[in-house]
Amino acid sequence: MLLTRLKQLAVLVVALAAAAGMVRLGWWQLDVYRQQAQGYALQRAAEPARPLTEVAPAGTLPEDGYGRTVTFAGRFVPEDQFLLPVPDAPGRYRVLTALKQADGSTVPVVRGVAELPGADPEPPAPPAGEQQLSGILLASEAAVDSPPLPPGQLASVRLPEVAQHWAPPLVNGVVTLDAAGAGAQGLQQAAVTLPEGEGELRNGGYAVQWWVFAAFGLLMAVFIVRDIGRRDAAGEPGAPESTGHPDGTGPRSTLGV
Structure with a gap:
């Protein structure tokens, strides 16, 4: 029995390792x-800027535009502004x-921070006249849980919500100005979260494959341990032996006759 336990333990230790x-x-x-996905996103943002009118024409969904640096031109609309509180940064x-x-x-356009x-902040006035700007094009932000905000403030840049207040058509995305553009307006550059690329799907598949192998190995170890126990139990002294033939024609006990 001790030898059986030792063999079973050895199998389990090897399988667990x-x-x-x-x-x-x-x-x-x-x-x-x-890392490959993040590197792809950074590389994408660092590529030469492309005109916004080509990357995301109004009324269309950009197929390959989010996360890219874009250039655009136009005039700010001073009466169409919102403030978005920066999480965990009162007054920003x-x-x-x-x-x-x-x-x-x-x-x-997220001009900056x-x-x-x-208690009653007002958004700083945007520069007047024609502007030539560049920044990162991002998709509409997700809704976030927040306490009720005063008029003129939003918890996130949700384009469906923004579209209820601004004249159409809206570009299907939001541009966050680069450091130069924000600094020229006396603002700090706003942080952006770049959309991650797909990376190498092969490496993602390898990760799942290794975990499947680990689970399969443990399952096989359980079967082997049980098999060792059964075989050793069958070979122990005193184990019942069959003296009859498989077809039941062998000798029978006469006890109780």
Whole structure:
């Protein structure tokens, strides 16, 4: 019995060690996948700027535009502005302003971050006249949970909500100005979250593959342990032996006759 337990324990130890190694390899492959996706996003944002009118014409959904640096021109609409409180930073707000392009379309522009202490902040006035700007084009932001905000403030740049207040047509995206554009208006550049690329799907598949191998290895170890126990139990002294033939024609006990 002791020898059986030792053999079973050895199988389990080897299986657990192998599974742990496979799980670690899976996490490593997943990390490679994520790094490739992030690197792709940074590389995409660093590519030469493209005209916004080509990347995201008004009324269309950009197929390959989000996360790219774009150039655009137009005039800001001072009466169409919102403040967006920066999370965990009292008195700091992103400034969202409408910009009217020559074709009549409206671009939601995050001009930057402003320090606006006080209970009733007002968005800083945008520069007048024709503007030549550049920034990162991003998709509409997701809704966020927040307490009720005063008029003129939004929790996030949700384009369906913005479209209820600004003249159509709206560009299907929001542009966050680069450091130069924000600084020229006396603002700090707003942080952006770049959309991650797909990375190498092969590495993502390898991660899942390693985890499947780990689970399969543990399952097989359980079967092997059970098989060892059954075989050793069948070979122990005193185990019942059959003296009859498979067809039941062998000798029978006469006890009780």
